[in-house]
Amino acid sequence: MADALGVAVVGFGWMGRVHSQAYARLPHHYPRLPLRPRLVTVAEEVPGRAEEAAERFGFASATRDWREVAADPRVQAVSVTAPNFLHREIGVAMAEAGKHLWIEKPVGLTAEDARAVADAVTRSGVQGTVGFNYRNAPAVEAARELIVNGELGTVTHVRIRLFSDYAAHPDGALTWRYERERGGSGVLGDLASHGVDLARFLLGDIAALTADTAVFVPQRARPSGATAGHALAAGGEPGPVENEDYVGCLLRFASGARGVLEACRVSVGEQNAYGFEVHGTRGAVFWDFRRMNELKVSRGTTYQDQPVSTVYVGPGAGEFAAFQPGAANAMGYDDLKVIEACRFVRSIAEGTPYGTTLADAVHSATVLDAMAESARSGRWVSP
Ligand SMILES: NC(=O)C1=CN([C@@H]2O[C@H](COP(=O)(O)OP(=O)(O)OC[C@H]3O[C@@H](n4cnc5c(N)ncnc54)[C@H](OP(=O)(O)O)[C@@H]3O)[C@@H](O)[C@H]2O)C=CC1
Ligand SMILES: O=C1CO[C@H](CO)[C@@H](O)[C@@H]1O
Structure with missing residues (x-):
């Protein structure tokens, strides 16, 4: 019988829901994990939303004040799924209160914020x-294996693309995401942060970059x-978008490979x-989140005659076997x-990190800061 791990979620919008469901589903997919999450409490500032979350997802209690979570002895691990401007304050406070931390990207507004949370996690000896x-x-883990095992030869260049239409509608609400004070950067922190993490996961450290940014929708409607x-906030009072909608960036990796990242x-x-x-030099691999369980792969030494084949990843790839019995049964977001969640809980159970850590957030945020600086100065910058 697994021991209980008291968990809390702070911020119950989209990601708060997804983290809560992930904790609840852990025993279904990982029955042998030595710890079993128990949903202790949820903190959310929108009136009534925490209570509704408790009712729907089974948290034992609800509050509007995240400080009560930090002081709650029933809570051993906390998900921080609040807007970016709260990551540093809440992340540091939770780590200092001895709570293990599962925190959303980009971890604050700047690399300095991410570093403050990373330092607090290290100082407190909790997992992050x-x-x-x-x-x-x-499929991404399988792509990394192809690269690391040299099956594509020497990696020469990469193109990473994160395009979304979530802010394309002119009536899109002017939420915290578009404000410097509460969101920090725009698409840099929101999407390019993932792209930078993928770039480093696949190809290693980024040595230098040059970037350009733009705002294409300068005003949005304030939500009521x-x-x-x-x-959406159709008819809302218009207000200014304070951060970038677009970034285009050239990358030089420490390995000598080159890259293009656009978000x-x-x-x-x-x-x-x-x-x-x-x-x-001997192949290529292509991945698209919309066909998350597929890779397009070309490898060998026949060059112009070399075919590109579709590989449906299956139980041999990454954690696929915990979700589906055979290839082409699709996994989802x-x-x-x-x-x-599994890697987080396993880190806590074994006292050693599995999966992403706060160091990854510091790396990503440092590269994002360098992109912002390059966009300002027009120069190449070394992160
Ligand atoms: N990894 C991924 O794929 C994704 C990551 N994210 C990240 O997750 C985080 C949350 O994003 P998302 O869920 O989309 O945002 P939402 O706006 O949907 O949810 C955030 C919630 O936190 C609430 N909140 C604000 N202040 C506090 C507070 N002091 N205490 C408790 N709750 C508070 C907000 O309330 P109010 O409306 O009043 O501000 C809102 O309900 C962001 O950092 C984002 O970057 C988001 C989407 C995908
Ligand atoms: O991290 C993220 C991934 O994609 C979302 C859009 O669908 C973003 O808004 C979000 O913050």
Whole structure:
């Protein structure tokens, strides 16, 4: 019988729900984990939302004040799924209160914020996991193996693309995501953070970069009430968008490989078009989140005659076997969070990190800061 692990969730919008469901699903997919999450409490500032979450998801209590979570002896681990401006304050406070931390990307507004949370986690000796979920996709792990095992030859260049239309509608609500004070950067923190993590996961450290950013939708409608995720606010008072909608970036990796990373949140006609193309001297691998369980792979030494084949990953790839019995039974986005939850809980049970850590958040945030600096100065920057 697994011991109970008291968990809390702070911020109950989109990600709060997904983290809660991931904890609840852990025993279904990982019955042998030595710890079993118990949903102790949920903190959310929108009136009534915490109580509703407790009712629907089975938390034992609900509060509007996250400080009560830090002081709660029943809580051993906390998910921080509140907006970016709260990551540092809440993350540091939870770690200092001895709570293990599963915190959403980008971990604060700047690399300094991410470093403050990482330092608090290290000082307190708790475990820390970050929401870079795309690297948990079994196909992404399989792509990394191809690269690391040299099956593509020497990697020469990569193209990473994160295009979304979630902010394309002119009536898209002016939420915290578009404000410097509460969101920090725009598409840099929101989407490019994942792209930078994928770049490093697949190809290693980034040595230098040059970036350009743009705002394409300069005004949005203020919402009249509480929002969650990417809401519309038709008819709302217009207000200014304070951070970038688009980033385009050239990358030089420490390995000598070159890269292009582009991210945009206002790409009409693109729904979660997140993916990469990695090219080497003897092959290439392509991944697209919208076909999350597939890879397109080309390898060998026949060059112009070399075919590109579709590989449906199966139980041999990453954590696939915990979800589906055979290849081409599709896994989905929320499953990536169950994998993240598993790695978080396993880190706590074994006292050693599995999966993403706060160090990954610091790396990603440092590269994002360098992109912002390059966009300002017009120069190449070394992160
Ligand atoms: N890994 C991934 O794929 C994804 C990660 N994210 C990350 O998750 C985080 C949350 O994003 P998302 O769920 O989309 O955001 P939402 O806006 O949907 O949810 C955030 C919730 O936190 C609430 N909140 C604000 N202040 C507090 C507070 N002091 N205490 C408790 N709750 C508070 C908000 O209330 P109010 O409306 O009043 O502000 C809102 O209900 C972000 O950091 C984002 O970058 C998001 C989506 C996907
Ligand atoms: O991390 C994220 C992944 O994609 C979302 C859009 O669908 C983003 O808004 C979010 O913050």
